Amino acid sequence: MHKYYSFFLFSLFFSVSLQINAQRLTVGPGNITGTNIAGPFNTAGTSAFSMYAIIYPAASLPGILHGDTIQAFDFQRNGANNAIPGASNCKIWLSNTANLDFGTGSINFQAEILNIAAPLVYSGNPSTIIGSAIGFTNFDLSTKYEYDTTKGKNLVFFIEYTQDSFPNTPILWNCDNNVAVPSYANNQVKFVRDTGTTIPANSLSSTSLHPQIRLEIPREDYDGVILIPYTYGKLPVPVGNPDTP
Secondary structure (H helix, E strand, O other), rough: HHHHHHHHHHHHHHHHHHHHHHEEEEEOOOOEEOOOOOOOOOOOOOOEEEEEEEEEEEHHHHOOOOOOEEEEEEEEEEEEEOOOOOEEEEEEEEEEEEOOOOOOOEEHHHHHHHHHOEEEEEEEOOOHHHHHOOOOEEEEEEEEEEHHHHHEEEEEEEEEEEOOOEEEEEEEEEEEEOOOOOOOOOOEEEEEEEOOOOOOOOEEEEEEEEOOEEEEEEOOOOOOOOOOOOOOOOOOOOOOOOOOO
């Protein structure tokens, strides 16, 4: 019986460990830490605004499956250890796409959103989410997103952001280049950022840098390790090695 008991404890521990750790996919190691030029937000000026269109290629998303539900995502902040003192506003659209990039020219953000029918998954004041602490910032989606490979296996984000004030020291965000993530390429990120009250309709800049992001997906075997199916029963004993009391 001691073999069954030992296997039960190991199985139970292993199962619980996977359920805790298997719900998040961190995309990129965040190898660039001293900038916010790559987004996700222009948090570096009074009356600042930004609009980012970002394609994360399928090769950077190992393990995600058709039908998975993205219920939240996190961006990794660093730099200023204080909060945005005033008001801010953010809208985020998310969709699958077959496109690996946006092409060499500028894009019209709203036309792109409408063209691929990207749903609005977050809208609100993110100042409390951005907070004052260095680390991952959690955006819980008001509309959960189902990863739909019939539209393509790449993920595209559209992120609109405005703020009316900023900390004395700019808030920075971790990002990655194609050295850290080889599937990142030119024209996968289009953006416009400046100060003022009106966000231009078209992108003015392009980069291969991507914000580091962590996707939250409630699937227990997400990290590719299968849960042991005998958690609450006896484990099978190999032939020729029967259990002993």
